[in-house]
Amino acid sequence: MPKPVQIDADLYARAATAASRDGKQVETYINELIRLQLRDVERMHEIVSALDETATEDDAEGT
DSSP states (O other): OOOSOOOOHHHHHHHHHHHHHHTOOHHHHHHHHHHHHHHHHHHHHHHHHHHHHHHHHHHHHTO
16 A cells, blocks of 8 residues: 655655746645645545455355
8 A cells, every 4th residue: 555645855856856947846846746645545545445345245245
């Protein structure tokens, strides 16, 4: 499962370079990266919950 909010030094440096090039604050890019990562984690949790629900239903039916 993905781990949320993994911004290592290399990724931060790349975001800082892009922000500098675009005349923006690095926080703009870092915040977007965090939002994307959290969305991925939320989606993964939804999938795991659906799988757990299916497994529970299968156990209840004896399959």
